[in-house]
Amino acid sequence: MVDTLATDVSDARERIKAAASRVFSTKGLDGARMQDIADEARINKAMLHYYFRNKQQLFEMIFEELLTRVFSALEALVADHASFEDRIRAFVSTQITIISEFPAMPLFVLLEARKDPELLSRKFVGKPLDMVRQRFSDMVDREVSSGRIRPVTFDQLFINILSLSVYPVVAEPMIRFVLGMESGAFQSMIENRKTLVADLIIRDLNPFSI
Amino acid sequence: MVDTLATDVSDARERIKAAASRVFSTKGLDGARMQDIADEARINKAMLHYYFRNKQQLFEMIFEELLTRVFSALEALVADHASFEDRIRAFVSTQITIISEFPAMPLFVLLEARKDPELLSRKFVGKPLDMVRQRFSDMVDREVSSGRIRPVTFDQLFINILSLSVYPVVAEPMIRFVLGMESGAFQSMIENRKTLVADLIIRDLNPFSI
DNA sequence: AAGAGTATCAACCATCTGGTTAAACTGTTT
């Protein structure tokens, strides 16, 4: 019981963050009770305030870490030296995987971003967003002008990829209800989409299509 | 001030519902304060409880009316006698229009549906969901077997249409931030999508594509 | 004009919840 201290310490912090992620993402910022998070992390409620000053700060920490993760997936879209097609395939697959881990996260991120419009800019300071956007934009333009893909605006392409990847995971309850799917069927459907969505996007970019 | 009673009565109810829609959809169920809704409706807080027993019932009323609206758009997808292509175009356009009116609605619908899994089935009783699904499914199968569209599962087609229509509107804050768009640019981008998404879907269904 | 039903309001209340505090416990340093 000597060398466990250090790990215990970070353990508590990490347990809190993991617990907060779960609770926030299912109940939203306002719906989440500090007591819920404490229970989920198996600690005393006062410990939350010991490690994180208050609910808002705890929330912003979770929020920021999530953004960082999503952002790094974005960077993968422009960073490596694979073909355009392979990058899209990788991005779609990564995006679906990340979102599937906490399917309700985009819901509460977007809800909070609507409530507090400054939140995003506050949390994105220091992240090279402009650079990534520029790189992706250039990449698309290059593909277009070389005739490898048909003319598309980078904005709409980006939005299409994101929509097709993220929304189905987020909308699980509605989709399962409307389509009458069991949990297993839904999951394999999502798994299929990792290639299906990329196929659709790439097919759509084919300059000789139709 | 004589004949205004009847209208005032329904007026109060309607004002409350409209106000609750706005407040719920921007702040979520838990984030919305009864006082906020009262202020927004320009009435006394006690009036909320006069017209609606409690917060939950007010919420469920709003929720149900929204579902009904979305559902009737669904029915338009299978009801009229236009061509398959025209129906898809009409559905995409309608869907985007409806969602644009209360862009955060899907967020809180989905968040609440996750918190309370029975909510959807509770609110969908009596609505001919199975019939609509069957009709749409048959329609797709008919198009496929006649060779007018390439083989697709109706599930994935439905999900694709929904994702491409709904998500961009919902994700406005994130999209505008990441792509550096002003409000005006965003709105015209969404407007463009009414045809752009339908084009994409229809192009994708072309059996001779690629 | 009296009565009934409806609508409106200010004040009030019980409870929940985020946050605090002061004390106790743990391992480390001196």
Next chain:
DNA sequence: AAACAGTTTAACCAGATGGTTGATACTCTT
């Protein structure tokens, strides 16, 4: 072993919030 710093806990508190109440006003009917 005593002082020390970091960690954990139970008990507590102030403010916010959903909901209630009892009185008052309005409108229509008779």
